[in-house]
Amino acid sequence: MRHDAQMPARDTAAADAPHDSSRPAPTVQIGEVARRIGLSIRTIRHWEEMGLVTPTARSAGGFRLYSEDDVARLRLLRFMKPLDLTLEEMRELMRIRELLAESTPDESDRVQALVWPRSSAAGAERAHYAAQLASFVDRAERRLDKLRAQVGEVEEFVARLRSEVRQGTQDR
Numbered sequence: 471m472r473h474d475a476q477m478p479a480r481d482t483a484a485a486d487a488p489h490d491s492s493r494p495a496p497t498v499q500i501g502e503v504a505r506r507i508g509l510s511i512r513t514i515r516h517w518e519e520m521g522l523v524t525p526t527a528r529s530a531g532g533f534r535l536y537s538e539d540d541v542a543r544l545r546l547l548r549f550m551k552p553l554d555l556t557l558e559e560m561r562e563l564m565r566i567r568e569l570l571a572e573s574t575p576d577e578s579d580r581v582q583a584l585v586w587p588r589s590s591a592a593g594a595e596r597a598h599y600a601a602q603l604a605s606f607v608d609r610a611e612r613r614l615d616k617l618r619a620q621v622g623e624v625e626e627f628v629a630r631l632r633s634e635v636r637q638g639t640q641d642r
Contacts, residue, residue: 497535
């Protein structure tokens with residue numbers, strides 16, 4: 471079922487041509503998106519079904535086509551994945567981030583703002599969204615602490631296995 475990952479990854483004519491406002495933005499197919507951001511095609515399709523992301527367009531053959539905005543959104547969702555957020559929490563975090571990013575006038579900066587938070591916050595509304603975002607930061611930090619503890623446990627386990635390998639090769 472991964473046949474679409476085998477198809478040409480992008481519309482090279484659109485991607486290689488100079489971009490102007492009269493031409494559509496370059497897009498890539500789902501297989502290329504999956505490869506670029508390290509997700510499975512199945513995960514991207516699931517997130518689409520759950521309403522977390524929508525491809526910008528479809529090709530004449532029905533293939534999903536993703537813009538750089540779409541790719542940035544998927545990349546941010548990928549960053550959320552290890553945090554064990556529910557789909558609703560992921561949706562809410564995306565909504566807050568997008569509301570904060572909307573005030574960025576330059577389109578390329580807006581894409582960047584979707585992936586990395588802006589440092590300035592002005593106005594009561596932005597402050598409110600920033601406070602909501604802070605609650606997600608707290609949760610992410612708690613999850614990060616748990617992940618670090620798990621990494622420590624795995625490192626200890628690997629060290630014990632290496633020791634057993636050394637002992638097994640010395641007994642010969």
